[in-house]
Amino acid sequence: MTIGHNSGHGDFDDENGIEVTDDRLRLLIERIETLEEEKKGVNDDVREVYAEAKAVGYDVKIMRQIVRLRKMKPDDRREQDLVLETYRAALGMV
Amino acid sequence: MTIGHNSGHGDFDDENGIEVTDDRLRLLIERIETLEEEKKGVNDDVREVYAEAKAVGYDVKIMRQIVRLRKMKPDDRREQDLVLETYRAALGMV
Amino acid sequence: MTIGHNSGHGDFDDENGIEVTDDRLRLLIERIETLEEEKKGVNDDVREVYAEAKAVGYDVKIMRQIVRLRKMKPDDRREQDLVLETYRAALGMV
Amino acid sequence: MTIGHNSGHGDFDDENGIEVTDDRLRLLIERIETLEEEKKGVNDDVREVYAEAKAVGYDVKIMRQIVRLRKMKPDDRREQDLVLETYRAALGMV
């Protein structure tokens, strides 16, 4: 059994048992792992900022909501508003 | 603005402003809401069982894995196991 | 190694290899699986209602939003509105 | 209503209505938003690597499992494997 289409790429040869590491796969995995570390770093930074905000008295939960709201494109936010109105009307909610 | 293509079905007439409630829509929504409540109930039951299992010493996370594994068709499970082993081997993970 | 605190409950005895099934664990798993099937049933019902609604011309996506909105307790919805206003003010958005 | 305990810090004064922008809050939010953008960038990179892997024939789902496994400390991994095997055995799953 081979992994992917890799046989013949010279990456390994498990018939002889000499080379058992699939370098292509390994490199891809390592690139992902590097990126995951970056991600972790950024996540830590975000957490720090929230901690700092909390320390000076802001409400973190509300801040998260704010960030989320600002992330929505204005159009989406408007559409959401519109849907709400339509639903209220159709279901008889004032 | 109407919801769906329903105008003319006699459900409401917002031109005259006499009937503003779309009963058909309301009923559909209510059926869904009833079902959603059932869902919530079942979810709570599941949580309870896991809590009970934990209380007598089982590892909940592993139990979830077991449930997932049992849900898969045996062939798929075997195949998945095999591929995973192959990749682990290819990366030199014991 | 034992699973949980179960040894001594007579559930199994892997020293003799006579009884290898942990009935307690099995029963818990089976209860979960039964509940999961119920869940699947209810999910299917929900899907059906949406299909029916779609068939008579309603917009399923919008209906889902409606259900979600109605699920929020009025207070929460009001609070969310309030947060939005507060944030707009505090950040100088008209 | 103020956000946080900030009044008196000179950031704004909503009694007079002269200054309505809470700069401290705004700056914190902006720092978070910048970090969120970085996060998005990294996430896109990760997705790209998986796409590349898929394009040359690797099984992305399994690769994710591998990444997850490698993230665990070797001891934890071994322990988890072991527990899982134990449970499978206890349930008679080959």
Add this chain to the structure above:
DNA sequence: GAACTTATGTCGGTGC
């Protein structure tokens, strides 16, 4: 490719 479901991690609250 969008949306729903499931899984995991984090956080604030609460009991021992």
Add this chain to the structure above:
DNA sequence: GCACCGACATAAGTTC
């Protein structure tokens, strides 16, 4: 004070 618990938030996987 520490540990569990529920709520919330994010990420991953699955389905249509």
